[in-house]
Amino acid sequence: MTSPRKDWNVLSHGSAILPSHGREHNLSLVLQTLADQGALSRADLARATGLTRVTVSELVAELLHRSHVIETGTQEGKRPGKPSTLVDLNRPGLRIIGVDLSGIIPFRAAIMDLDGVILQSFSSQGRGATGQDAADQLLELLDTALAQCQVPVLGIGIGSPGVVTDKGIVLSAEKFGWRDYDLCSAVEQATGISTHVLNDADCAILAEHTFGQGSGHMILLRLGRGVGCGVITHNTLVRGAGFAAGELGHVRLHAQDTAECGCGNIGCLETCISLPAIWKALSEGQPKDQLDQQV
Template identity: 50%
Template sequence: MTSTTGNRSTMSRRTASLPSHGRELNLALLLQHLYAQGPMSRADLSRSSGLTRVTISDLVVELISRGHVIEVGTSSASRPGKPSILLDINRQGLQIIGVDLADSAVMRAAVMDLNGNVLTRVELETTDEKGEAASAQVIELTARAVQAATERIIGIGVGTPGIVTDDGCILTAPNFGWTDLDLRQQVCEHFNLPTHVVNDADGAVMGEHTFGSGSAHMMLVKLGRGVGCGTIVNGTRVRGANAASGELGHVIVGTDQGPECVCGKHGCVETWASIPSIRRALAQRPEGVAEADHHSSVMAQAGERLGIVLAPIVSVLDVQDLVLAGPARYVDDKLLAAVRETISARTNTSQRPNFTVQLSRNPDDIVLRGAAVNVLFNELGVA
């Protein structure tokens, strides 16, 4: 990832324009090495980073003073002289709060460690609140998670439906009734903690890419309150000119009109493939139709509509891995098969030997883990 969110500079970490920027880049470089490789000595860090030992020693002092790095013992390697002291990221002493607003029935939050593992979960049932009332629910949920933390919190990460700018402002989120809502600022000021907000599908693809089975050329489609996708091309997350890349939910599918959408149009893919829409369709089983047959029919229809939207995108971007994520009860093998068959019928993509369509292995936590990735990047420079 080369872009940042939240209250940090959007300057690429690969370049520096001021001496202070260069120092932050070097600090992030050391944290990146430790995060990826585990405990290392100062000499190891010097060799792997290319920085001098004097520079390494100076940077390590600062990282230890910040509480980001700790000494974890001595090296067992057989070398002449005094054993080297090993350093590591403070994995046990730092925690992240992740917030997932993607589900249509419940808001979720969690206390997480730096490896994306959920330590404590909290949930808040939603009541279709809109506007300020929905924002108040986010604050209430986050407060419960903050209270459950047992170590220092380095930041709060939020994954939400809607179009989210790089500085955490939600331009529009129809399902919450939000327009131009600076959710990042609200949460940051309420808890006095660094806060980073990302679109839920963008967060999900970050989580899958970092902790799951993602690749450098992947798309993750998130089904929840709406339908969105996050895309990574050549290892870089695609954002778009207006931070609206991946907003699939309000693309009209076909010319047969279809149900009315919350946005006022008819036939948006969200009216077929969002979780509330699938749930409503499953509840409307015609008399005399077996439940299993009805379930298969609903999933096939939702998968076909979703596949129609995805087929040209997958083909144009030459996606290698397409991942579907959402509640396992609804985002299942039948939906997966319908998406795969539709894409196969409409493109030549499926004939490529390395193209895959699969379900996320950890759909329940994928937005939470993506929110954690966003915090790690913005607060520690770990990508």
């Protein structure tokens, strides 16, 4: 039994480390290996991860207790003796929820299975909210999605505009007026579910890398509320020292540009080629061919 994810591109996720350096790392390593390769025996998991068989057995026992993995049957025909029991992600019994905050349209959320297949989607009722109103709108959307989910939710993933740390803190997102806002903790406290928050362009490039036509070295340019860019090199997401790698929207393109940006600077790239800027220019009568040259 194998998983459809066997042929997907996967990010580098490291290798086994000492137990004192983090049991959660090794639990994640086992889960990632099953996600990449499909159902495996404990012995095959040990070989794939570099962990000892005893450690793998302990980790699998914990993951079985958490209902994150299930036993799926026996492995026949590989060698003499008792057939090995296969374990795999609990694909039928768990769901994940993804949220996109980047679009011009209202916030969007989706219930997905562990292979990323969208089962149901939702949109928020309002648009243009900022500050705490934007956060409240997000939580209402999550309440709606969670109410429709009939099986346990393993985690929530959120793609947000702006500079986002590895802890899910939005350092700056002028579209929402968020600064040093711990969005991850706010969602986890409201839902009780493990949450991951990432820059929207980084989310987009991870999706393309995994499910699309991605490669080990790639750049993805995203136009939406602003202008963002995701970067992957050597199958590793590049985030930068200040988590601002790829923030092209606030680069000044021409010295003569004077349009004021929401970040407080003037002449930023997104003042002329973000979707709101393009729509504004068209509504003010700027010729389409001139706009094409500008973009």
